[in-house]
Amino acid sequence: MSRQTIAQINLSAFRHNLRCVRTQAPSAQVLAVVKANAYGHGLMNILPALNDADGLALLELPAGIALRERKYGRRILLLEGFFSPDELKEISRHRLAVVVHSHEQIEMLQQAKLARPLEIFLKINTGMNRLGIPVDKTKQYAELLTSFPSVAALRLMTHLGRGESHEGAVDQLAKFEEACQGLPYPKSIANSAGILRYNAVGGEIVRAGLMLYGSSPLPGKPAHTLGLQSVMTLRSELIAVQEVAAGELVGYGEVYRTTRRSRIGVVACGYADGYPVTARNGTPVIVAGKRTVLVGRVSMDMMCVDLTDIPEANPGSPVTLWGEGLPIDEIAHRAGVISYQLMCAVAPRVRFVTTEVGKVDFEL
Numbered sequence: 001m002s003r004q005t006i007a008q009i010n011l012s013a014f015r016h017n018l019r020c021v022r023t024q025a026p027s028a029q030v031l032a033v034v035k036a037n038a039y040g041h042g043l044m045n046i047l048p049a050l051n052d053a054d055g056l057a058l059l060e061l062p063a064g065i066a067l068r069e070r071k072y073g074r075r076i077l078l079l080e081g082f083f084s085p086d087e088l089k090e091i092s093r094h095r096l097a098v099v100v101h102s103h104e105q106i107e108m109l110q111q112a113k114l115a116r117p118l119e120i121f122l123k124i125n126t127g128m129n130r131l132g133i134p135v136d137k138t139k140q141y142a143e144l145l146t147s148f149p150s151v152a153a154l155r156l157m158t159h160l161g162r163g164e165s166h167e168g169a170v171d172q173l174a175k176f177e178e179a180c181q182g183l184p185y186p187k188s189i190a191n192s193a194g195i196l197r198y199n200a201v202g203g204e205i206v207r208a209g210l211m212l213y214g215s216s217p218l219p220g221k222p223a224h225t226l227g228l229q230s231v232m233t234l235r236s237e238l239i240a241v242q243e244v245a246a247g248e249l250v251g252y253g254e255v256y257r258t259t260r261r262s263r264i265g266v267v268a269c270g271y272a273d274g275y276p277v278t279a280r281n282g283t284p285v286i287v288a289g290k291r292t293v294l295v296g297r298v299s300m301d302m303m304c305v306d307l308t309d310i311p312e313a314n315p316g317s318p319v320t321l322w323g324e325g326l327p328i329d330e331i332a333h334r335a336g337v338i339s340y341q342l343m344c345a346v347a348p349r350v351r352f353v354t355t356e357v358g359k360v361d362f363e364l
């Protein structure tokens with residue numbers, strides 16, 4: 001049997017989380033954000049669960065085209081729009097919607113001769129100071145864009161950089177309102193944090209990412225308290241067990257020394273699989289259904305766990321590194337990173353297995 005390091009993708013959980021988004025934003029259209037290969041879950045793995053969304057948002061043009069080739073018919077929004085004029089024909093041919101965030105893109109649209117005009121999401125910089133046109137240029141650019149033959153429809157959009165912080169988002173929301181004053185176009189404002197915190201003002205079109213995958217966008221509010229379920233469970237198994245005397249070092253360097261006679265389990269998962277090397281001693285791991293801890297430094301292909309209190313654990317025992325029963329947010333916190341990063345970093349050598357519900361069969 002091959003190395004059993006598996007990312008289990010639970011489509012029922014994804015569907016459930018999408019229903020949570022709809023409960024929070026009942027009158028909005030929901031775009032599922034699936035950039036970066038569906039936040040590392042595999043776009044084509046997630047595809048069967050995407051029927052419940054009103055459309056998708058991503059930024060990779062080839063992925064948008066691949067979705068059309070798979071007969072995905074609803075709206076697909078390119079979140080960074082286009083990068084050069086030659087992309088516009090492809091975008092038009094595949095009926096993709098685009099974010100327009102810069103003067104340069106507006107000029108490219110002005111020159112474009114397209115068989116089918118585009119749906120445009122004009123992105124306004126309301127204080128994140130990343131992408132977007134200035135608030136005071138909104139009216140002028142809206143008028144200009146709607147006069148172009150290459151533009152079929154206009155939406156107004158912003159992105160909240162501090163959706164979890166009351167003060168920050170209120171400020172951005174006020175600026176967005178100022179920008180949109182008197183303009184009759186539909187609005188798209190909220191990401192996951194915005195959907196949960198400001199559901200009344202998220203706009204007619206919300207863009208849900210993180211919460212669809214079952215991670216909490218709100219610090220201090222664990223995902224389960226928001227009704228969210230883990231979509232990705234990273235699983236592996238023990239490949240060796242060592243009996244170690246008290247006072248011995250485990251793994252590379254001098255990161256962990258046993259304080260008692262210990263059983264140390266070796267898990268077939270390391271940083272080359274996407275597990276964070278910054279995770280410290282004490283990071284939780286589930287072995288044979290029981291919670292224990294990581295000991296020592298994570299190595300490229302393996303990591304060690306304390307099995308002293310799980311005598312029934314042996315080579316072949318199942319290990320959960322995050323997901324079902326062990327929130328990814330907890331691991332991210334321990335590793336000093338964000339859960340987005342953990343999801344996106346699962347390595348290609350990890351086998352992805354899609355399930356509707358329940359546990360994966362390790363023999364698959």
Ligand SMILES: Cc1ncc(COP(=O)(O)O)c(C=O)c1O
Pocket residue numbers: 033079159190191192193207208209210211217
């Ligand atoms: C423009 C835009 N909208 C929506 C999202 C989704 O955000 P989240 O994953 O926090 O829901 C992102 C993600 O970074 C984004 O860049």
